[in-house]
Amino acid sequence: MFSQTSEYALRAAVYLAMRAPNPQTAQQIASECRVPTDYLFKALQPLSRAGLLSAQRGKHGGFSLTRDPSEISILDIIQAVDPIKRIRHCPLGLKEHGIRLCPVHKKLDDALCAIEETFRDSMLSDLIDPTADIVPLCVKPELIPETALHAKPY
Amino acid sequence: MFSQTSEYALRAAVYLAMRAPNPQTAQQIASECRVPTDYLFKALQPLSRAGLLSAQRGKHGGFSLTRDPSEISILDIIQAVDPIKRIRHCPLGLKEHGIRLCPVHKKLDDALCAIEETFRDSMLSDLIDPTADIVPLCVKPELIPETALHAKPY
DNA sequence: AAATATGTAGACATCTTTATCCAGATATCG
DNA sequence: CGATATCTGGATAAAGATGTCTACATATTT
Numbered sequence: 170m171f172s173q174t175s176e177y178a179l180r181a182a183v184y185l186a187m188r189a190p191n192p193q194t195a196q197q198i199a200s201e202c203r204v205p206t207d208y209l210f211k212a213l214q215p216l217s218r219a220g221l222l223s224a225q226r227g228k229h230g231g232f233s234l235t236r237d238p239s240e241i242s243i244l245d246i247i248q249a250v251d252p253i254k255r256i257r258h259c260p261l262g263l264k265e266h267g268i269r270l271c272p273v274h275k276k277l278d279d280a281l282c283a284i285e286e287t288f289r290d291s292m293l294s295d296l297i298d299p300t301a302d303i304v305p306l307c308v309k310p311e312l313i314p315e316t317a318l319h320a321k322p323y
Numbered sequence: 324m325f326s327q328t329s330e331y332a333l334r335a336a337v338y339l340a341m342r343a344p345n346p347q348t349a350q351q352i353a354s355e356c357r358v359p360t361d362y363l364f365k366a367l368q369p370l371s372r373a374g375l376l377s378a379q380r381g382k383h384g385g386f387s388l389t390r391d392p393s394e395i396s397i398l399d400i401i402q403a404v405d406p407i408k409r410i411r412h413c414p415l416g417l418k419e420h421g422i423r424l425c426p427v428h429k430k431l432d433d434a435l436c437a438i439e440e441t442f443r444d445s446m447l448s449d450l451i452d453p454t455a456d457i458v459p460l461c462v463k464p465e466l467i468p469e470t471a472l473h474a475k476p477y
Numbered sequence: 478a479a480a481t482a483t484g485t486a487g488a489c490a491t492c493t494t495t496a497t498c499c500a501g502a503t504a505t506c507g
Numbered sequence: 508c509g510a511t512a513t514c515t516g517g518a519t520a521a522a523g524a525t526g527t528c529t530a531c532a533t534a535t536t537t
């Protein structure tokens with residue numbers, strides 16, 4: 170339903186949010202998020218192009234979010250990587266009635282619309298609430314390396 | 324988001340509902356629903372196997388729904404053709420906490436759940452309400468051949 | 478400037494989805 | 508029974524998604 174690429178991008182974004190504002194290398198992200206390292210670059214490229222994250226080359230480089238996690242939604246990530254294709258015109262391409270959708274496609278589009286709205290209201294910060302008893306990416310709090318948690322930005 | 328195959332299957336199901344209980348040939352369905360004829364068979368096979376429609380070979384054969392359109396939901400069609408894959412376990416495969424989902428995947432699964440519920444409540448009969456000013460498949464009422472509309476079952 | 482750590486980009490491989498083709502099975506009609 | 512209409516199922520092709528590999532560009536450190 171949601172593409173593998175969006176799943177990867179979302180994991181990475183959440184991971185970066187957890188460590189914001191410190192940049193994290195592709196190696197780190199890939200390893201913690203269980204994403205194939207080489208493919209991760211592909212998944213992050215659209216996020217970079219959309220201006221959601223910045224990439225820094227060279228030693229102490231890596232990826233970091235360009236905004237506060239409270240200002241980036243799941244929808245931002247999804248739309249950048251693998252946009253939800255709303256149904257705007259009749260998929261049968263009939264011109265008898267152009268814009269208005271028949272009940273079938275209206276229903277399908279309603280579902281897509283609902284997903285958009287749900288994801289629009291879900292900020293990365295909501296997903297990493299430290300008071301919750303489960304932290305994202307299915308890693309227990311005590312498994313997150315102290316060094317990473319308390320790292321200072323360069 | 325939804326596969327092409329489900330879209331085709333849904334179109335066919337709605338078309339059959341509009342003409343129920345008369346069987347319609349793949350040719351008719353394909354032509355009216357704008358589905359590649361040869362591919363239509365593939366799309367309908369899972370519906371047939373799920374017992375949602377029955378296929379009759381030979382002259383005056385064709386496909387027909389096995390239940391009243393008011394008792395077949397969009398979800399029935401979707402699940403038969405291209406099931407919605409709910410997120411039941413952590414996609415990262417970590418065993419630290421098995422069943423309960425972290426906030427990220429919980430959110431994604433909530434969206435999938437909402438789709439299921441919406442589609443579960445949408446019956447084919449709802450989509451072909453003759454009092455609506457738009458009939459499904461984006462064909463105007465007057466474009467539906469009289470012969471088809473008033474055909475009697477064999 | 479050289480060495481090293483990192484992201485970028487394009488080529489390629491593999492798998493899945495979508496689409497096409499065709500020989501065969503089966504039902505109806507005359 | 509023979510001819511015709513129709514669905515079935517398997518082979519194959521084309522396109523897109525996913526995954527891997529490698530040469531290269533750029534930033535940091537010494």
